[in-house]
Amino acid sequence: MTIYVSNLAFQAGDEDLRNLFIAYGKVASAKVVTDTETNKSRGFGLVEMPNDSEGEQAIKKLNGATVEGRSISVTIARPRERTTFRRRNNSW
Numbered sequence: 001m002t003i004y005v006s007n008l009a010f011q012a013g014d015e016d017l018r019n020l021f022i023a024y025g026k027v028a029s030a031k032v033v034t035d036t037e038t039n040k041s042r043g044f045g046l047v048e049m050p051n052d053s054e055g056e057q058a059i060k061k062l063n064g065a066t067v068e069g070r071s072i073s074v075t076i077a078r079p080r081e082r083t084t085f086r087r088r089n090n091s092w
Contacts, residue, residue, distance in 0.1 A: 001055035002077040006044040008032060009068035017045045020062060025054025046077060 005017065018030035032045040049055035055076075063074040 001049050001052045003047040003049060003055055003059060004044065004075050004077040005047060005062075006073045007070050008041065008043050008045060008072060009070055010041045010043060012041060012045075012068065014045075017047060020067065021047050021049065021058050024058035024061065025049055025051050 003021070005020075008017070012032055014030050014032055017032055018027050021027045021030065026049065028048040028050050030045065030047045033042045034040060035042055047058075049058065059074050059076065062072065065072055065074075
């Protein structure tokens, strides 16, 4: 199960994210998403938990929890939507 976590503190790293979820079961991976140009956190991340029931329990317990002064949102991750870009007036 892939879990989406938003409203993370910008100083939070991968290990901080992993530590939030490890109390609820096995964590296969935890990644805070960073900006490609600045390498700074974008304030959200993804956690992969192989056991769905453990993942559901983590979502139930952590959604709305205050972490580093911020109320985080924890949900099941949805597939990323493809976006298309259109040129205006045939120019970039």
